[in-house]
Amino acid sequence: MDADYTPDPVSAKRVERAVAIATRFLTEVETIVATIRVKESEAIYGDATLPRLAKPEDYVELVRQRILATYPDTEFQIDKRSAKRFTLIAYTDLEDKWDIQDAMGDLRGDIHVQHGVWIVLSPRLRHPEDD
Numbered sequence: 001m002d003a004d005y006t007p008d009p010v011s012a013k014r015v016e017r018a019v020a021i022a023t024r025f026l027t028e029v030e031t032i033v034a035t036i037r038v039k040e041s042e043a044i045y046g047d048a049t050l051p052r053l054a055k056p057e058d059y060v061e062l063v064r065q066r067i068l069a070t071y072p073d074t075e076f077q078i079d080k081r082s083a084k085r086f087t088l089i090a091y092t093d094l095e096d097k098w099d100i101q102d103a104m105g106d107l108r109g110d111i112h113v114q115h116g117v118w119i120v121l122s123p124r125l126r127h128p129e130d131d
Helices: 009-035 056-070 099-104 107-115
Strands: 075-082 085-092 118-125
Touching: 056 075, 056 085, 056 099, 056 107, 056 118, 099 118, 107 118
Parallel strands: 085 118
Antiparallel strands: 075 085
């Protein structure tokens, strides 16, 4: 199907000019991008308050040690869900198992925000009462 109009010479010049400007812009962007070295930032959001550790499992150990500092009788099971996702199951005899979560403060959130490691803490009673 053929167009039922003829191009306007003024609009053709505008299109050619716009294409030339866009081409120059893309060339400049390609030049800039080719010279940039991308590296992982120290903190995903804001300033890092936690040091960078060698591997994601080290952050799980940091959480485990924080719990043990307050509740030394706690036992753990660690389930690795993916490279940076973990479930830390904490077995305790505490009357309120969620006290373990309270002892963490913002640590797990800081680890996630600053280093991209997600640690789910699942406190469980070591000897659940029989119903």
